[in-house]
Amino acid sequence: MKRLFIDMDGTLARFYDQAKCVEKMMEPGFFLNLQPYEATVNAVKLLCARDDLRLFVLSTVDGDAARNDKRIWIAEKIGPELPCLFCASGQSKADYVRDSFGGLTEDDYLLDDYSRNLVEWESAGGRGIKFVNELNCRGWNGLNYGGRRIFYDQSPEEMARALLIEACLIQDDRKNAPVSEAVFLRAVDEIMTGKLGWSRNESEWQTDLDYSCRDALPLKALKEIFDSEDPYTRFFELMDEWYCEEEAEIRDKLLSDLRQGLSELGGAFSARRDGRFLNEDAENLFQRLADSGTFLVNYPFEHYLDRKIKVDIMIDTGDSKSAFTDNTVYPHWGCNPESLCHRASIVWLSRTQGYGKKKLERSLFSYRDALDKQGFLPTLGQELVNMPSNVSVLTFLVEMTLRQALELADALREVRNWNLLSNSTLEISKETMCGLYDPWDGGGSLFEIELKKDLYIPLKFIWAAKPDGCVGRYSVTECYGMNSAAWRDTLLRMNIKEDVA
Numbered sequence: 001m002k003r004l005f006i007d008m009d010g011t012l013a014r015f016y017d018q019a020k021c022v023e024k025m026m027e028p029g030f031f032l033n034l035q036p037y038e039a040t041v042n043a044v045k046l047l048c049a050r051d052d053l054r055l056f057v058l059s060t061v062d063g064d065a066a067r068n069d070k071r072i073w074i075a076e077k078i079g080p081e082l083p084c085l086f087c088a089s090g091q092s093k094a095d096y097v098r099d100s101f102g103g104l105t106e107d108d109y110l111l112d113d114y115s116r117n118l119v120e121w122e123s124a125g126g127r128g129i130k131f132v133n134e135l136n137c138r139g140w141n142g143l144n145y146g147g148r149r150i151f152y153d154q155s156p157e158e159m160a161r162a163l164l165i166e167a168c169l170i171q172d173d174r175k176n177a178p179v180s181e182a183v184f185l186r187a188v189d190e191i192m193t194g195k196l197g198w199s200r201n202e203s204e205w206q207t208d209l210d211y212s213c214r215d216a217l218p219l220k221a222l223k224e225i226f227d228s229e230d231p232y233t234r235f236f237e238l239m240d241e242w243y244c245e246e247e248a249e250i251r252d253k254l255l256s257d258l259r260q261g262l263s264e265l266g267g268a269f270s271a272r273r274d275g276r277f278l279n280e281d282a283e284n285l286f287q288r289l290a291d292s293g294t295f296l297v298n299y300p301f302e303h304y305l306d307r308k309i310k311v312d313i314m315i316d317t318g319d320s321k322s323a324f325t326d327n328t329v330y331p332h333w334g335c336n337p338e339s340l341c342h343r344a345s346i347v348w349l350s351r352t353q354g355y356g357k358k359k360l361e362r363s364l365f366s367y368r369d370a371l372d373k374q375g376f377l378p379t380l381g382q383e384l385v386n387m388p389s390n391v392s393v394l395t396f397l398v399e400m401t402l403r404q405a406l407e408l409a410d411a412l413r414e415v416r417n418w419n420l421l422s423n424s425t426l427e428i429s430k431e432t433m434c435g436l437y438d439p440w441d442g443g444g445s446l447f448e449i450e451l452k453k454d455l456y457i458p459l460k461f462i463w464a465a466k467p468d469g470c471v472g473r474y475s476v477t478e479c480y481g482m483n484s485a486a487w488r489d490t491l492l493r494m495n496i497k498e499d500v501a
């Protein structure tokens with residue numbers, strides 16, 4: 001005959017409600033006053049009426065007072081005819097029963113809330129059934145236990161039936177009952193949007209990846225993106241490299257949690273000992289769902305694309321032909337210019353501000369150093385006087401979103417491939433910080449050129465527009481110790497004109 005051994009503390013009785021006061025456990029009357037799990041007590045009463053199953057209460061005690069209290073509690077709540085077995089505190093229940101009955105077999109079942117007792121019981125040859133209560137419903141003590149589970153919030157009839165099915169004393173007709181796809185998907189949606197917190201989008205469930213550990217893109221990633229032939233594509237490739245493994249872990253955990261959530265519904269979704277559903281229709285529908293790709297994990301593309309970054313816009317109006325030495329006006333080591341080169345970017349900049357080349361030369365070659373220079377020509381002269389080397393790139397510091405920087409990079413590529421007209425421009429405000437800078441040797445001037453007008457920069461004149469630190473060996477931040485306030489939100493618009501010829 002099959003035997004079912006039932007734990008008391010945490011299974012028949014709500015032990016943890018009073019066990020918070022550990023010192024009271026040794027007092028007479030402690031166990032006598034425990035509140036019952038009514039569903040478990042009533043399920044045991046139903047099972048006591050059967051003649052094909054022998055029931056025992058199997059509980060741990062520490063002293064005669066606890067033994068007497070528990071025996072009285074069982075007699076009052078269930079009946080005096082139910083046999084009670086008590087093993088000493090610290091003794092294995094499996095060892096106690098094996099010594100008392102001459103061994104354990106597969107016909108011996110233990111209903112217990114403590115996973116260690118169940119593992120020891122199964123190792124000794126018996127079969128364990130986990131009682132999941134409010135306290136042990138997570139982790140090693142609860143849902144992660146791999147065997148059969150009974151839940152405290154089931155009805156007495158459901159508990160008794162589940163125990164009889166597990167003991168193979170009745171047939172489980174649920175495994176043959178048909179399960180429709182509509183019923184299955186309704187149950188899945190209830191768990192996905194409720195317990196698991198995923199959102200529903202038409203035929204898909206979706207969740208967002210957590211990006212809190214990497215809130216902003218590191219400089220190394222930005223360099224890799226903007227040094228590539230196609231920065232936009234490289235950005236999405238990096239996202240995939242970073243998050244594909246995490247996405248796989250999320251999907252695996254989701255399927256495990258979803259299967260567990262369905263099994264808790266019972267009925268057709270009741271689980272076998274190996275975790276699969278008893279009902280073949282339910283198992284087949286679950287496998288189809290797992291392979292369908294209807295679980296969407298959203299990568300944080302938009303978060304990164306909307307992040308503000310510091311972009312250095314560097315100008316080349318022909319300067320690169322002379323290794324960016326055309327802006328040199330005053331003598332430097334190895335350089336003693338006698339006139340201002342017509343292709344120098346400062347000549348182009350002066351014209352945009354309303355000053356021709358001759359007027360610029362008169363201003364620069366009659367320059368007198370003084371404090372507190374103001375206006376475009378005086379501050380440009382001051383910028384040139386304070387250049388530490390003969391290499392200088394006209395540079396504008398602009399704050400923009402990564403999305404805008406990628407769009408600009410894409411537009412610059414199209415200009416170089418002759419897919420955009422040469423008069424496509426980038427418009428920035430006169431409030432933009434600009435100056436002369438050498439990213440290769442790590443030097444520069446004051447970054448104090450005062451613009452008189454908003455600036456329209458032809459895209460063909462932009463030599464580079466990349467995050468600070470992505471050009472040369474030294475960043476502006478490193479050389480000047482500037483904080484992010486130097487890069488201002490001064491991008492007004494991009495005027496893109498496609499070549500339709």
